[in-house]
Amino acid sequence: MDATIAFPVLVGLIAVALLFDFLNGLHDAANSIATIVSTRVLRPQYAVFWAAFFNFVAFLVFGLHVANTIGTGIITPDIITPEVIFAALVGAIVWNLVTWALGIPSSSSHALIGGLLGAGVAKAGIVAVVWSGLSMTLLAIVLSPVVGFLLALALVAIVTWASARSTPFAVDRAFRIFQFFSASLYSLGHGGNDAQKTMGIIAVLLYSQGYLGTEFSVPFWVVLACQSAMALGTLMGGWRIVRTMGLRITRLTPMQGFCAETGGAATLFMATFLGVPVSTTHTITGAIVGVGAARRVSAVRWNVASSIVYAWVITVPAAALVAALAYWAVMMVQR
Numbered sequence: 001m002d003a004t005i006a007f008p009v010l011v012g013l014i015a016v017a018l019l020f021d022f023l024n025g026l027h028d029a030a031n032s033i034a035t036i037v038s039t040r041v042l043r044p045q046y047a048v049f050w051a052a053f054f055n056f057v058a059f060l061v062f063g064l065h066v067a068n069t070i071g072t073g074i075i076t077p078d079i080i081t082p083e084v085i086f087a088a089l090v091g092a093i094v095w096n097l098v099t100w101a102l103g104i105p106s107s108s109s110h111a112l113i114g115g116l117l118g119a120g121v122a123k124a125g126i127v128a129v130v131w132s133g134l135s136m137t138l139l140a141i142v143l144s145p146v147v148g149f150l151l152a153l154a155l156v157a158i159v160t161w162a163s164a165r166s167t168p169f170a171v172d173r174a175f176r177i178f179q180f181f182s183a184s185l186y187s188l189g190h191g192g193n194d195a196q197k198t199m200g201i202i203a204v205l206l207y208s209q210g211y212l213g214t215e216f217s218v219p220f221w222v223v224l225a226c227q228s229a230m231a232l233g234t235l236m237g238g239w240r241i242v243r244t245m246g247l248r249i250t251r252l253t254p255m256q257g258f259c260a261e262t263g264g265a266a267t268l269f270m271a272t273f274l275g276v277p278v279s280t281t282h283t284i285t286g287a288i289v290g291v292g293a294a295r296r297v298s299a300v301r302w303n304v305a306s307s308i309v310y311a312w313v314i315t316v317p318a319a320a321l322v323a324a325l326a327y328w329a330v331m332m333v334q335r
Contacts, residue, residue: 013082013086014205016086016089016093017198017205018198019093020198021226021229021230021233022230022232022236023097024195024233025052025229025230026100026234033050036050036183038252041179048236049235051234052231052235054191055190055191055234056228058187058188058191058192058195059192059224061188062193062196062272062273063273064196064223066192066200066271066277067196067197067199068200069277070116070199070204071204072130072133072200072204072216074116074117074120074130075117075120075121075129075130076127076128076129077207079123079124080208081208082205083123083330084120084123084327085119085201085204087118087324088118088323089201090322090323091111091115091320091321091326092111092114094322096111099315106315107280107281107282108194108281109197109279109280109281111315112198112201113134113316114315114318114319114323115320115322115323116323117129117320118321118323119324122324122327137277140279141278144286145285145286147270148263148267148282149263149286150263151262151287152259152260152286152287153263153291153294155263156255156256159255159259160255172253172254175253175254175257179258179261182257183261185261186261186265186268189264189265189272190280191230191231192269193272193278193280195226195227195229197277200218202222203216203219203222204216252292257291259294260287260288261284263290264284264286
């Protein structure tokens, strides 16, 4: 590990990491309220308060397996330096801001993973990569939307069969209530999986500077700071992305919104308990496409869904490129 840095610099880097977490809430938390807004169960301004609360309390439900994966399972912690962390965060933040400005629901999670990869490889070459953790994460890029799609599709079939004898009005009224629970579960899953990624970044920075001793761990103050930053980001909203996720992909009824959120939440819960950093954006998009396809294939606006897929494909390499350029720029300034 490299020499320690001045304490104010360390505080500044932690602040940049928390800024990423805040932007993650701004950018990705729209995923957890998109369906409840599009079905008009809650207005956007109330929905963001609802999501922010469950984002914050998520640390009471889940362990810190995802934080450990980010901290030690993407690039080897022994090559981590403040410059690597700074460049990784720059890559992720720049890409998040670009996609947020364009209203494209790309993945903050994979932007961070791309940033770590780009900065780590720029410093130490390909040997910096922890292939077991990276391959598991890249596999999750593919599997999380697929699992969300299949679970939502199955839920639509089960719920449709179970409510076959009820009137459409009764079904609509019941699922408006159920959607409060499904949206809460999805917000819990989002807070549990996504906030832990920033926890891993801050913890590995502290570890590289000798503040954690010889064992990697996540201090409790880091947990609280990251959950708070994400909740604040959620409160700032993200209506552009809510509109894309909830309205432009397919139009949803409360029953379909419930199925999409529940399928997405189940996927996030499984991934978080397994320590796999997945994308909430991928997961909820797969689930929304699943409920749309259950109605009929033409109900899904495939041109919108395909443009989102293109953004997914380029997120990791684009963030990695920005992070690598940022690392080289920092090293040139220091010379």
